Amino acid sequence: MKHLKDSDKIEYFTLNEKIFYFSVIDKVEYQNLNEYELKTINFISDWLNGKQEFIINTSGSTGIPKPITIFREQMIISARMTGKALNLKSGYKSFICLSTQYIAGLMMIVRSLVLNLQMTIVEPVANPYDLLKQGFEFTALVPLQLYEMFNNKDQDINLIDNFKAILIGGGDINQSLNEKIQNLQSPIYHTYGMTETITHIALKRLNGDIKSEYFTTLENVDIKLDDRGCLVIRSPITNNVEIVTNDLVDIISKNQFKWIGRIDNVINTGGVKVQSEKVEKVLEKILYNSDFSNKNFFVSSQPDKKFGNIIIAVIEIDFLSEEDINNLKNELKKYLAKYEIPKHIYFISSFLLTKSGKVDKLATIKEIK
Known part of the structure; x- marks a missing residue:
């Protein structure tokens, strides 16, 4: 300057x-x-x-x-x-x-x-x-x-x-x-x-x-993938130390990448690995074209005796009827494989937040239980 x-x-x-x-x-x-x-x-x-x-x-x-x-x-x-x-x-x-x-x-x-x-x-x-x-x-x-x-x-x-x-x-x-x-x-x-x-x-x-x-990327930011397919960043911003992230990305060029999702958001359900962000994108489109557009939601997992973990969805809304939930599941079946469909769809009037204002998924799920 x-x-x-x-x-x-x-x-x-x-x-x-x-x-x-x-x-x-x-x-x-x-x-x-x-x-x-x-x-x-x-x-x-x-x-x-x-x-x-x-x-x-x-x-x-x-x-x-x-x-x-x-x-x-x-x-x-x-x-x-x-x-x-x-x-x-x-x-x-x-x-x-x-x-x-x-x-x-x-x-x-x-x-x-x-x-x-x-x-x-x-x-x-x-x-x-x-x-x-x-x-x-x-x-x-x-x-x-x-x-x-x-x-x-x-x-x-x-x-x-x-x-x-x-x-x-x-x-x-x-x-x-x-x-x-x-x-x-x-x-x-x-x-x-x-x-x-x-x-x-x-x-x-x-x-x-x-x-x-x-x-x-900003100027002088170097990117690559680790053996998990996650982004690794090195730059003067990081003191030229490699920062290994948990973000799965596709590298398009030396300074461009496409974000896929977080590796810690991969849900292993019955031995099948599901990227929760994939399920979220489908659910987002379905909600957008329904009576529940503009509602906040997230996809996560909860322990299950049979499958180890099952996929769940949580929607920020005061009430969902059984009919509403079944309709959402039927729509999800059109776009997702059987193992990708949330086994349970929960509702809660207000998500719990972290101190920085982001959704606290774990605390919100505990509140539902």
Whole structure:
């Protein structure tokens, strides 16, 4: 990035509609801050004071959350790579409505600081539409936030149609949301990454003339497969250490891959291995064309004396009748092999979530039982 004149440097940011100046960040009166504000201010203060190491918790979406150490230089490299990939320019306005306890929200702050973006930070809400009225060029959202903005008929979607880039991460993009995204002019990117890779190392354009089925890696990211068919990542972002993932992918080229699913989502039922994401894609299409469109769901397994494990589906809805469940199973039979069809379809009014806002599948299944 070009060296900025002092007159060009962003001097302040807003946090929950309060203005904070970088030059006096260490003099903030902490007793006037809530927990979210306190953690956010502490991180920004640590960054401005040159802190070199940060301990950050993984999200817990694929296992027990654990603390890992991330270095300042890794975060700077990641921010610059993203800035280059998205052509983010100094002075752009960034909107941050993610938890700053986890890497996704923290890296939005780092990108803003490294790339000299004007930050507006707010506590996470499901529908941030009303907070966007001042106009922004760059943001990162979870799928639920974008879905809620689309789903509110009183809201003019044009308000989110003037961004230079919108990142969507932390969950899958279902068919319903993907169709709505096609109506946007703002470039929308699905992200691939994890805490260990300092958020995303690859982006997939979801709309426009250059939308793609594949993730394209950021600059200087090397990818390969291990003997399980899972993605292995190496980059300056990872300190040039190989990160072995549990994500099954097809490598299309040296910088493109197609995500298939997680190897730990392979369900062994009666000796037959089933990729749960395959079942989810079929169920998603069936629900989309039924009275249950836009309902959240997931496919998992539960122990069984005969088969070892059986496939189950869980739908976030107040009630499903036996007739509803049988109709869904009959539709599934049209597209799936016998061993791929969920033996049980459960319903629950509300999924349980991890602290980072992702669906806690294990806890949700226990709640059903």
